[in-house]
Amino acid sequence: METLVQFLEKNSIYIVLIIVLIVWFGIYFFIYGLDKKVKKIEEKLEK
């Protein structure tokens, strides 16, 4: 754990990367959730 923190502090670019990936994953799963909801409504409307 210690060495990980040290490593991250030295190569800060990876901190940027982690943050960016977190943001992207968040956005992605939000859109994915929307897609699922829309599909549910569409199916309900079909029957």
Add this chain to the structure above:
Amino acid sequence: MKKAYYIFHKDFSSELRMRFALNALIMFVVVSLSTILFAIGSEKATENVYAGMMWVVVFFSAMSGLSRTFVSEEERGTNLILSLIAHPVNIFLGKFLFNLVLIFFINTIIAILYLTLFSGFVIQNWYSFILAFVLGNIGIATSSTIIAAIIAKANVKGTLYPVLAFPILLPVILMLIEITKSAMVGESISEVQSEFFVLLSYDVVMLTASLMVFDIIWKD
């Protein structure tokens, strides 16, 4: 083709009789030029500024005057009669001709006033300027007419017209400014031939597109 001329003639003579559009336009031109005069006074400006300003005044007068051909028909409810007597192509050509004459007239006035009021505005290459003037007016008339047809169908007057027309007219305005600048410093036409080429192709493309598209706009 004759029908187009009749439609043009009807608009033209009713305009001469009543002069609604004409008076408003001329007053608009006088007011804007006066405003600029007061603002700038006798200070010298560069060619860029003079050229830009003139065509800005041209653009705004076009915006204030050219939508009338269609909007007045819509207001007076004469649309149906118009579509009964004439083929859409003729309707468009008639209105286009009217706007063309109007804009030539107004822009000539603007150009003359500009030349006399602003001592810094001198044109050295007249061929260049006049050719650009003619081609540019055709372009402005074409786009203004077709956009006027579009907004006549929308019920919001006034503000929508410049908003829609500005991006469409921008190529013409930009090329006109460039050519005016070069005409002011006396460059030959060959230096701005690409600009002229753009102007010419714009006229051809927009006129063709307008003729093809007008039918769809006009039918209700």
Add this chain to the structure above:
Amino acid sequence: MKSILRITVFVLITLVLILSIVPPIVETPKNFFEFPLIPGLEDKAKIIFFHVPTAWLTVIAYLIAMLYGIRFLKTKDIYNDMKSVSSAALGIVFCFLATLTGSVWAKFTWGSFWHWDPRETSIFILLLIYGAYFALRSALDNEEKRARLSAIYSILAFLTTPFFIFIMPRLMIGLHPGALEIDPTTGQVKASSNPVIKFEMAENMRVVFFLSLTAFTLLFFWLWNLSYRVLRLKYKLQTEMQES
């Protein structure tokens, strides 16, 4: 089919993010994971992976909006108009992003946030065209008229865009690569020394760049698809409520 798209989008964008952020910019790249240094640009060169796709996407979105507008004019199916608006809505978002990201980069590369460089101006004009499109739509209540007139306006506006994208930057002096420049020695206007699209980009950067372009394009298609499905649902629910 759909899930393949979603998974590809997820993987590609994650990959692009990693590949664009991590590799350092060094003078002499030794392996695939190092980007070459371009003097004057240095670290900021990485913007090309994000700024160019947004500009590319806004044009594609506009093109799609116009194409579906034309399809509406042919088929009179309101569904095509829904596809058209949703593409335009996404397009204006990307246009904002392109203008914004370009402006931020301009500040740090050329000195100020806005220069009226021809390409900057043309992306701004595209923003105005989008704005005019939505202004027109909001002024029309009748849905058939609205769809018809906005389709026509999108065609007319599209005819002027080649001018802004291709002709203007070459005819006028500007900062973006590809525009006319002022020769430092003679003070005269001359043709550009940089090609418009730098295909001389280093091999590895080129790979990431095209990956990014593909990734964002696929993302666009997913978002667009969601968007018009929502519009269609809304429409169906409204008509159902009116019937019952």
